[in-house]
Amino acid sequence: MCSKQLQAMGLGTHSNTLEIFFSSKAVKNKKMTNLTEVELNDIIRSVINMKPDIKDPFYVLDLGMAKCIMEKWNSKLPQIQPFYAVKCNPEPIFLASLAMMGAGFDCASQAEIEAVMSIGVSPDRIVFASTCKPETHLKYAAAVGVNLATYDSSIEVEKIKKWHPKCALLLRIKVGDDNYARRPLGNKFGALPEEIIPLLQAAHTAQLSVVGVAFHLGSAVTHPEAYRLAIASAKMIFDTAVQLGMPRMHMLDIGGGFTASPQFDDAAATIQAAVESYFGNEPGLKLISEPGRFFAETSFTLVTNIIGKRVRGNVKEYWINDGLYGSMMNMLHDPDRVIGTVKPLALNSYPDNPTCSKLMTYSSTVYGPIANSLDTVLTDYQLPELNVNDWLVFSEMGAYSASAGSKFNGFDTSAIRTYLAYSNKSGESKMNGNKI
Numbered sequence: 343m344c345s346k347q348l349q350a351m352g353l354g355t356h357s358n359t360l361e362i363f364f365s366s367k368a369v370k371n372k373k374m375t376n377l378t379e380v381e382l383n384d385i386i387r388s389v390i391n392m393k394p395d396i397k398d399p400f401y402v403l404d405l406g407m408a409k410c411i412m413e414k415w416n417s418k419l420p421q422i423q424p425f426y427a428v429k430c431n432p433e434p435i436f437l438a439s440l441a442m443m444g445a446g447f448d449c450a451s452q453a454e455i456e457a458v459m460s461i462g463v464s465p466d467r468i469v470f471a472s473t474c475k476p477e478t479h480l481k482y483a484a485a486v487g488v489n490l491a492t493y494d495s496s497i498e499v500e501k502i503k504k505w506h507p508k509c510a511l512l513l514r515i516k517v518g519d520d521n522y523a524r525r526p527l528g529n530k531f532g533a534l535p536e537e538i539i540p541l542l543q544a545a546h547t548a549q550l551s552v553v554g555v556a557f558h559l560g561s562a563v564t565h566p567e568a569y570r571l572a573i574a575s576a577k578m579i580f581d582t583a584v585q586l587g588m589p590r591m592h593m594l595d596i597g598g599g600f601t602a603s604p605q606f607d608d609a610a611a612t613i614q615a616a617v618e619s620y621f622g623n624e625p626g627l628k629l630i631s632e633p634g635r636f637f638a639e640t641s642f643t644l645v646t647n648i649i650g651k652r653v654r655g656n657v658k659e660y661w662i663n664d665g666l667y668g669s670m671m672n673m674l675h676d677p678d679r680v681i682g683t684v685k686p687l688a689l690n691s692y693p694d695n696p697t698c699s700k701l702m703t704y705s706s707t708v709y710g711p712i713a714n715s716l717d718t719v720l721t722d723y724q725l726p727e728l729n730v731n732d733w734l735v736f737s738e739m740g741a742y743s744a745s746a747g748s749k750f751n752g753f754d755t756s757a758i759r760t761y762l763a764y765s766n767k768s769g770e771s772k773m774n775g776n777k778i
């Protein structure tokens with residue numbers, strides 16, 4: 343029987359945390375896997391037990407899950423280097439773990455570049471993937487040597503020429519009619535077909551080097567076949583540039599939009615086939631991508647505390663200490679997102695059965711803590727009868743959660759702590775709650 347080794351660590355901001363972690367006896371040369379539900383619950387309980395009087399919400403980052411997801415990427419799209427989209431979840435230890443697994447980074451601001459470089463990532467592993475950059479951020483990118491950026495307007499060409507003339511460019515294009523993703527981006531970003539030649543010419547005239555094409559079909563792509571259309575369009579632009587007398591491009595950035603679901607396999611197969619048919623004979627082509635949700639979503643679990651209760655007829659209403667102005671902000675701008683599982687951990691009400699196995703359930707409403715009725719997290723959701731100081735555990739909460747939350751009413755999303763966890767099936771000892 344294999345014993346399990348579990349560890350939960352409060353994360354400091356120091357950049358060597360992960361190095362210490364990876365080189366520790368507990369982890370080094372051991373195979374890490376994602377946590378089982380039982381292991382995850384053990385970790386959560388050990389975090390809660392560390393300081394039973396503190397009821398703040400917290401995240402658990404399953405490092406083994408992040409590792410499995412990177413392995414999935416590498417097995418399906420081995421020739422495409424992921425440049426993780428920092429905006430999705432900039433948790434430093436998460437960035438550091440992805441960096442250690444070989445990722446590059448898509449940064450959209452100076453602060454994101456700083457965050458990535460502060461963990462030791464070199465500037466050549468960063469793409470400044472915002473099509474409209476503040477001038478001061480461009481100056482900063484030039485100063486630290488981030489020399490690759492996207493653009494989709496001639497004004498941006500002028501700004502880049504002025505503040506960062508050594509920057510290589512990726513022309514970001516809009517693909518199709520914008521109905522390929524749950525959260526489309528095309529109404530705001532990407533050159534329209536009729537703008538492509540003028541934008542190529544503008545950069546060429548400014549003596550800026552356009553090295554390739556970038557696209558992003560939108561977050562949570564629902565029609566993977568759109569990748570084929572986008573890759574075909576990119577090929578046409580590569581050829582157009584040559585016809586305009588520009589040097590041949592050599593970089594294709596296929597953006598993000600992936601989810602860590604079976605749909606990823608379809609998307610990867612479509613991309614592989616399209617790259618082969620349109621770029622099969624393109625020597626020296628460098629392929630990159632900008633996945634965010636793919637890596638972050640399933641790697642993080644959010645644990646919230648019940649801080650209030652009201653019973654109205656048959657409906658039980660609960661208040662928790664995080665909500666739509668915090669980690670669930672993603673529900674506001676992604677209303678079709680199906681929330682992952684929400685499970686009770688009733689350490690207060692049912693200490694002998696905290697997972698509430700086989701208990702009767704009731705129609706329940708769950709509110710966030712903010713004095714605004716929009717802050718309603720769940721309605722008509724089946725939960726057992728819970729009480730103040732029980733916990734609710736939300737799975738798949740890593741994407742556009744902590745990064746998008748606010749400080750509204752003084753509930754500071756950025757102050758929510760993350761605990762690092764992993765499962766090591768070959769370990770022998772069990773260590774819970776070691777803080778570093």
Ligand SMILES: Cc1ncc(COP(=O)(O)O)c(C=O)c1O
Pocket residue numbers: 427430448471472527558560561562597598599600632633634635636
């Ligand atoms: C330019 C760019 N790259 C990458 C991403 C990440 O997208 P996703 O999380 O869907 O992979 C986004 C998301 O908005 C984006 O705007």
